[in-house]
Amino acid sequence: MPTPPSSSVQAARKAVADRLREIRRDAGLTAKEVARRAGWYPSKASRLENAVTPPSDADIRAWCAACGADDVAVDLIAASRSAATMYVEWRRVQRTGLRRLQESFIPLFERTRVFRIYCSNVIPGVLQTHAYATALMSAITDFHGTPNDVAEAVEARLARSHVVREGNHRFALLVEESVLRHRVGDAETMAGQLGYLLSVTAYPSVSLGVIPFSASRRMWMIETFSVYDEDMAQVELLTAQVKLTAQVNVTAPTEIAQYLKAFGEFADLAVYGAKARALITSAVDALG
Template sequence: MTLPPNNTSGSSNVHEARNALGKRLRELRQQAGISGRRLAELLSWPPSKISKLENARQTPSDDDIRAWTRATNSEAETEALLASLHTLEIQHAEWQRQFRAGLRPHQQEIAELDARTHTFRVFEPSTIPGLLQTAEYARARFTEGVLLFKTPNDVDYAVRTRMQRQELLYRRDKLFHFVLTEAVLRYRRCSVEVLLAQLDRLMSLSAQPNVRLGIIGFETQYVVGPWHGFWLRDKDRVTVETFSAELNLAQPQEIMLYSNVFEQLAAVASYGRSARAIINRIIDDLAPEVPEDGG
């Protein structure tokens, strides 16, 4: 089985949902017998905005929806349109918009979602999952986000929130299955000292009775390639993070696809002593780089 890189059905669904919303706005305008130019005049908008909204080149705001339905005498459609808009926003949550007020709101949302999730299945080919991170590794990841997106710097709060989230790992009513590539454990996305502490943390967490940690070594033959990371939360949602946005997929066929992909990746991973042997090998490779005095 092979998958095209970065061409998830979720991206297509987001585009289709945005198109459907624009098409519905156009239908309401046409039903009211109002031209695009006239509607722009009524709303004091540039005519180009009408075209962009109807052709899915711009996503409307809540106020845009309400103004549109008032002007087209279709206020009975307002709630349905707002529901469609909010579903679209959940499906495709742009990082720039999410982080506009800093890292705090998004971390709170994740914590609430974690609390509702019973079974976590996580595959990561490039970074340690947040639930397994040490405070300093998390700090490096959040700092990277602040630099990339030019967000308000509330890294300290974000780190504390992430550490609090990790209390879930000690709840026996939660089940966790993580599959990481060996590359994740070797990428220099922080100092060697921080990385070594992170690897030690993975060693201890791998012994947790409700945590299953799989490592796919470099020598492993893949059946399904590690195109990108994703989180499966119960059987309700798949979360995929890209550079620009977070995709939340909820279609049954999408969840089934990602469940099958996860099972293929999990099947070639090493667990228990074999996984810890891979981690120990990496620790042995990195340890000589740290001065004996730890400085």
């Protein structure tokens, strides 16, 4: 029997369907009336708002037009496309494991000019060492029970990270201080990873900020996310099989704006330069 989609895929599809229902109710219409205005059989409206049938872009535009809510169609279409992408990536990793997923990010990485990455749980992927990435991906593979191609996936991850050293890219990277202290792998693995972080602070394309434990929080810790230019955000959740299947892709302009705002808040809390290096060095010393 095929494994069912992850709960995040189902939740994303249901969120789109629930939003369609809200739009209809706000317009004071029945599902049958929406179907009539859109030129559909009555059953189609019911299938769409109960997440039985995923809506096409044209379906969403027709629904919003029937309800006099054309202004929300763009964001809703983006959310629907994100749900569809999550499902495709989930199926891919169930069949093939991590390597092809890692390789699938290469075109995105190469065309992005400005990376904004906030990590609350692990070292950013573009800065991971071979040993750290191996330990992390091994743990994730074991947890999710997906095909074990860790060695190939690590090589693919490191290959895509060449953008840090080559090309016209800029990286604004923020990590919580706790990320420096959480051990992934053994002490030697962490020491090597933290040492590499110290070295990349000298790269002209990289701005690395650390949010210290002592920061007076105006912004609470949230899930790890990345924003690519201002075109797409990716959010990493356990139930989306973080770093295994696709992260949740956010393409709705209003939602991307929220992640950019959150990144700005985190950036204000972080320390940089000598202060950031001091926190990294302290984490190395704590390894004993």
